Amino acid sequence: MSSIVTFLGKGGTGRTTIAIAAAKNLAQQGRKVLLLTQDSSPAYNIALGIDITAKPQEIAANLSVAQLHSTMLLEQNWEQVKQLEQQYLRSPLLKNVYGQELGILPGMDQALALNKIREYDQSKQYDVIVYDGSGDLNTLRMFGMPEVLSWYIRRFKGVFQDSEIVKALSPFVQPVTSAILNSSWSFDSLSPDETDQASQMLEKGRQALTEQRVIAYLVTKDDPVAIAQAKYLWGSAQQVGLTVGGVLLNQADSNDSVTKEFNPLTITFLPSISSGEWQTLGDALPNLVGSITSPKPTTFEMTEKKIKVFLPGFDKKQVKLTQNGSEITIEAGDQRRNIDLPPAWSGRSVTGAKFTNNYLELSIG
Incomplete structure (x- = not known):
């Protein structure tokens, strides 16, 4: 399986430049690298000197690049969807709908991007996938989708299974989702059977985060707004279970105040570079896919019956805690972060909570 590296930070801090330098550097180390971008502007074409397409193209030894274009991904399969609709509905509704019009649906961009990353990961063609997305909460929501979808399925599967509307629509849902997302997703996936393809897909997505195969790096400059945004994204990343491997302080020298802000993360200071000086920037980067020693988002202390949740960038007034069963x-x-109590604590509840040193510490009675 691939290691997946992404970058979080305020716009204008140099995320794209760093992503390109990182991909080049990893490829020079002998790793097979795929650089993915959702940027449809000419920036990447100019930076790399090529016209980037949706299909991966090799631009150097061990290095390929591709663009994730939502409208193109939709259009590729939309005709299939309309043909399937004709099989299931007497009066097709979608015949005059264009695939690109679905791009307005909330979360569609992130869902398509996540699915494409999943496909490239499962292809086993690449050692590392460098994903240069929006670098903000949208990127975090994308990587958090498996957790969120799993939560909704667990909560509402009973409602769906008993719904007459669901039963009527179920023959149509599976082929449509297969065409759009290339997965056999159907209402049957809401069954307790955890061996179905949809449940397996979600579980693998959750495991990828838990196993630290997906790693994010905070990118900032020595600027109060950029630093504040990076800290907020740091805490938000913990909420979706995404490991943050360190901080890349771009175009800056050693700074004790910045180091203190992001303690205990490792700070790497990156030099200013001129256009095309990829080697200089790449050499300054840390080992992006090595062993990560950053704090885990969630830690269970079984003997003391405590759960420690790492939430940097937040204070207790910004945190809300609820419990529903286990x-x-x-x-x-x-x-939002959902934590399942271990089987050994079944039937127990939270009896106390305190917020200290960036940790929310929960006591289980």
Whole structure:
């Protein structure tokens, strides 16, 4: 399986430049690298000196690049969807709908991008996938989709299974989702059977985060707004279970105040470069896919019956805690994290909570 590296930070901090330098550097180390971008502007074409397409093209030894274009991904399969509709509905509704018009649906961009990354990961063609997305909460929501979808399935599967509307639509849902997302997703996937393809897909997505195969790096400059945004994204990344491997302080020298802000993350100071000086920037980068020693988002202390949730960038006033059976939900900022109690703690509940040193510490009674 591939290691997946992405970058989080305020726009204008140099995320794209760093992503390109990182991809080049990893490829020079002998790793097979795929650089993925959702940027449809001419920036990448100019930076790399090529016209980037949706199909991966090799631009150097071990290095390929491709663009994730949502409208193109939709259009590729939309005709299939309309043909399938004719099989299931007497009066097709979609015949005058263009695939690109679905791009307005909330989360469609992230869903398509995540699915494409999944396909490239499963192809086993690449050692590392460098994903240069929006670098903001949308990127975090994308990587958090498996967790969120799993939560909704667990909560509402009974409602769906008993719904007459669902039963009537179920023959149509599976072929449509197969055509759009290349997965056999159907209402049958809401069954308790955890061996179905949809459940397996979600579980693998969750495991990829847990196993630290997906790693994010915070990119910032020595600027109060950029630093504040990076800290907020750091805490939000913990909420979706995404490991943050360190901080890349771009175009800056050693700075004790910045180091203190992101403690205990490792800070790497990156030099200013002129256009095309990829080697200089790449050599300054840390080992992006090595062993990560950053704090885990969630730690269970079984003997003391405690759960420690790492939430940097937030204070106790921004955190909301609820419990439903064996599931604890923590809301912080614009993100939600669901934590299942271990079987050994079945039937127990949270008896105390305190927020200290960036950790929310929960006591289980």
